[in-house]
Amino acid sequence: MIVLKPAEMRAVDKAAIEAGFPGVMLMEIAGRAVADKVVKFIEPGSKVLIFIGKGNNGGDGLVAARYLDTEGYNVQLILLAGEDSLSDSSLMNYRLCKLRSINTLKIDTIGTDYQEVKNLLAACDIVIDAILGTGISGSIRGRAADLIELINNVDKKVLAVDIPSGISGENGSVLGKAVKATWTLTMAYPKPGLLLYPGRKYCGQIGVVDLTVPEKFVLNEGCSHYTLTCSEALDWLPTREKTGHKGSFGKITVIGGSPGMDGAPVLTGLAALKTGAGLVRLAIPGDTLSISSAYSPELITTPLTKSDNNEPDWNIISKVMADSDMIVAGPGFGRSKTSSEVIKKLISTYHKPLLIDADGLNVIDDIKLLKQRKETLILTPHPGEMARLLDEEIKVIQQDRIKIARQFAVDKQLYLVLKGAATIIALPDGKIYINTTGNEGMATAGSGDTLAGIIAGLLSQGLAPEKAVVLGVYLHGLAGDLAVQDTTSYSLMAGDLIDYIPAAIKKLIAGSGGELK
Ligand SMILES: NC(=O)C1=CN([C@@H]2O[C@H](COP(=O)(O)OP(=O)(O)OC[C@H]3O[C@@H](n4cnc5c(N)ncnc54)[C@H](O)[C@@H]3O)[C@@H](O)[C@H]2O)[C@@H](O)CC1
C-alpha cells in the first residue's frame, strides 16, 4: 500500500481538485467515514464530543457532526477557531451544523480553567479529535496544547481524524503534545508518521478511508514510501508447485557459527526450512561444527575450516558456493580473521544472492566492496551494526532511519533491512517500505537470526529480492505477534518465532494478518 508524506498528500489532493474532484466532496467522504466509524462502535443517543480545529481536519469533523446529529447522536462541538478563520469548506459545514442547531462551545468563551470543557469530557461517550491534521507546522501553539492534555487526561475512547493531533505526519515525532487515540481513520493513504515511532503508539488501530481519488493521481505525483498489507503479503507468498522437489524450493547455505555462538546459524537454518526452503546446509568452523550439527536432524552440516589449523578451507567454500542457490553469511560468526576473510571472498566472488547479517556485517571493514558487487546483496543490520558500517553513533542512525537506510541502499545498490521498532526496508531504487508487524517481545537474542532465515527461505523459493525482504520482515513480525499472545512479551524467545512461522503463514492464507494494526 502506498504511504504518502503530508506534502505528497497535499499535491495529490491539489491535482485531484484541479482535475475536477471538488474539495468539499473529499471532505464529505472523509467526514462521512468518521461518522460511520462512530456508528459502528457506539449506539445512537450517545454523547459525541468533537474538537474542531481551524483547518480542513476540523472540516472533516464538522461533516461527521452533521451525519451523527442526523443519526440521533447527542453531538457537541468545541470550536478552536473563530468562524472567520475557517477554510471555505469548513465554514460551509459549520453553517450547516448551525442550521441543525448542533451545540457549540467556542474557544473565546472557554475560560482559562477549562471547567466547561472538563465537564463535557467527563460526560461524553466518545471524543473525536479533528483539531489538527497533516497541516501542522512546528510545535503545537495556542490553546490546542491545553485541550490535547485535557483529552488525554480522561479515560474515553478517542477517534482521531486523519492523524492524532500533534503528531508529525512526516516522521511520527510528537510536536509538543499529541492526542492518544483509540482509533485513527486516515484519509486516502497512511502517512509515514502513523507507522513510525513514537507516532504509531498514539494512533491506536489505524483504518484507511478511500476518498475515491484514482491511484493515477498519486502515481503522477510520484511516491516512494509503502507498507505491506495482509492481502498484498498473501499475493506475494510463493506458490508451491505440486510437482516440486527439494531442489525446486532452493538450496541455502548458512555460513556462521563460532565457539559459544553455535546456535545462531541453526536458528537461521530452521527458520529458512520452516518458511519453505528445500534444503539448508550449515557451513560452520570445524571447532563448532559438532555442537551446531547436534541441534537438528533436518540441517546438513559442512566444516568450513581445515581440521589441523582451523583456517578457512577454500576448496570446501568454493564447493559450497557452487552448490547453493543463495548464501546467508554471518549468524554467530564472531569477529575473527576467518570470518572477515570469508565474508570478503563471498562479497567479491559469489555470483548468486547473498544475505549478510550480524557478525558478517561487523567484519566488513571496507564498504566500497559492497558497491563493487553486482549481484543481489541483502544486508540486515540493527541500528548498532548500521552505525558501525557508517562509522556513526547509533543516535544519528535513529534520528532519521529512513533517510540513512535509503542513502545506503541507493548508493551501494543493495537491499537494506534496518531493524528496530517499525523496521525500514530500503530498496536499491530508493523505494522505502515501513513494516507494521512485530512487537517489543521480539527484542531478544537470536530474533535477527530467524529473520535472515525467513528472508532466505522466501528468496530460495524464487521470490524476487524486493518481495523476499519486505514479505520476510512482515512474516517475521507476524510470527512474533502471534507468538506473543501465548508467551507474553517477557518470555518470547527466538525459537518461538520459528515455531509460529506456520501460524503466520496460515493467518495470511486466512486473510486475517495484521492489516495496518
Ligand atoms: N483536499 C484535502 O486536502 C483534504 C484534506 N482533508 C483533511 O484536511 C487536513 C489537512 O488540512 P489543512 O491543510 O487545512 O491542515 P490542518 O487541518 O491540519 O490545520 C492547519 C491549520 O492549523 C494551524 N496550525 C498549523 N500548525 C499549528 C500548530 N503547530 N499549532 C496550532 N495550530 C497550527 C494553521 O493555522 C493551519 O491553518 C487533513 O489532515 C485531512 O484531515 C480531508 O478533508 C480530505 C481532503
Ligand SMILES: [K+]
Ligand atoms: K486529528
